[in-house]
Amino acid sequence: MKIISLISRISLMGLCLIPRQVIAQTLPLNSNLINFNSTPGETFLIESNARQDYIPLSLQFETQENLAYCGVASIVMVLNALSIPAPKAPEWRTYHRFTQQNLFDNSKTQAVMTSEMVAQGGMTLQQLGELLASYPINVNVYYGSDVSLQEFRQRIIDNLKQPNNFVLINYLRHTIGQEKGGHISPIAAYHKESDRFLILDVSRYKYPPVWVKAEDLWKAINTIDSASNKTRGFVLVSSQ
Ligand code: CA
Numbered sequence: 212m213k214i215i216s217l218i219s220r221i222s223l224m225g226l227c228l229i230p231r232q233v234i235a236q237t238l239p240l241n242s243n244l245i246n247f248n249s250t251p252g253e254t255f256l257i258e259s260n261a262r263q264d265y266i267p268l269s270l271q272f273e274t275q276e277n278l279a280y281c282g283v284a285s286i287v288m289v290l291n292a293l294s295i296p297a298p299k300a301p302e303w304r305t306y307h308r309f310t311q312q313n314l315f316d317n318s319k320t321q322a323v324m325t326s327e328m329v330a331q332g333g334m335t336l337q338q339l340g341e342l343l344a345s346y347p348i349n350v351n352v353y354y355g356s357d358v359s360l361q362e363f364r365q366r367i368i369d370n371l372k373q374p375n376n377f378v379l380i381n382y383l384r385h386t387i388g389q390e391k392g393g394h395i396s397p398i399a400a401y402h403k404e405s406d407r408f409l410i411l412d413v414s415r416y417k418y419p420p421v422w423v424k425a426e427d428l429w430k431a432i433n434t435i436d437s438a439s440n441k442t443r444g445f446v447l448v449s450s451q
Pocket of ligand 1 (some may be wrong): 372374377378
């Protein structure tokens with residue numbers, strides 16, 4: 212009895228010593244979304260014929276460094292994936308790479324917004340486009356109010372079939388069944404049979420990458436951003 216009691220106490224002590232935050236935990240997904248980290252999620256990528264961007268983006272996958280930095284993390288991913296000349300990253304001495312800190316070490320970028328402004332209020336679709344355009348790349352911004360579902364689907368699929376260009380999506384999470392507000396992340400692939408896009412969600416502490424129905428995502432960009440009084444949308448970027 213004493214031995215069992217001692218083991219029990221050690222086990223309880225052990226449990227108490229494990230802080231909850233050491234366990235990586237994301238929020239549960241609604242049934243309309245398919246977790247990339249699942250058997251169907253993996254199968255969709257294997258079956259996809261529009262996944263040119265998956266590998267270059269996954270090699271640069273960032274976690275946003277604060278709650279307002281979804282746009283910053285997404286920009287850093289595509290700039291690194293496009294392999295344009297990057298600034299020095301002091302934490303790695305002489306090595307050059309875009310980071311969520313040095314993205315703003317550029318007078319053209321600062322002229323659009325400062326890092327402090329983004330940290331306080333995030334960014335609108337227009338500001339996302341302008342921040343990207345402060346670097347030597349081609350940028351095309353599309354508002355949800357201006358594109359039909361068919362055009363939305365086709366423009367993104369065409370991009371996902373091509374190398375050296377990328378798609379960033381600005382959508383309302385609530386519309387696709389997530390918590391809760393406006394968000395920005397890259398899209399990495401399309402699965403024709405299920406008509407779903409794969410979002411590489413940069414808030415990796417909150418949600419895994421998900422496959423979302425094209426129509427649900429289109430509805431989620433056709434929502435008004437109160438900061439601009441315009442709809443959200445998507446941005447296509449490519450090398451010059
Ligand atoms: Ca592409």
